[in-house]
Amino acid sequence: MNQIRQYLETFTEVNDADWSFFSSKLTKWEFPKKHLILKVGEIENRISFIQKGAVRLMVPETGDKETTFGFSFESEFISAYDSFLTRLPSTYQLETLMETIVLSITHPDLQEVYQKTKIGNLIGRLSCERLYLNKSKRELSLLNESAEQRYLNLFTERPNLLKEIPLKYVASYIGVTPQALSRIRKRIS
16 A cells, blocks of 8 residues: 555655545455456446556457557556546456556545545546546657657566567557567567
8 A cells, every 4th residue: 555655645745644544445456467357338437556567458349359559557547537537338448467456446435535635636636637648648659659669668668567568469559560560679679
């Protein structure tokens, strides 16, 4: 639990009373590798903080084809946030890439934290801003950068975790085929 408090305190100080109330609402979940945390058609009821592991956001398509459009790693939040906010079924899935441990808060509990703590709304706003900035960065990357640059950025930002992510997911994430990613990697070497 200290990991999430330390993360929140990079934004602002969290007093002990607010922390006690907030942390009492958190539930620890442990998932094996390749576990679907959320499936298409389910309503997201949690925002989770990744203590250990990694999760990908993906859209399943026909057959074996699927599109990976995001990753979240240790000390980051993960959620199908649009479904969480709208209370509508998700159009994508969340899948663990390795054994993953998260601390989760449900939608109703988060609303209570917003109402009963001084820090709740600030935590919510800052978390939302962080999710928005990640989404915006991803969209701009797809519009303005080559696949090679997107790969280099991912490699620079997450070199240790990139080794653990199957290359077919990395290829999908940067918008190329696995064969094209292989050529990019060969050029860079």
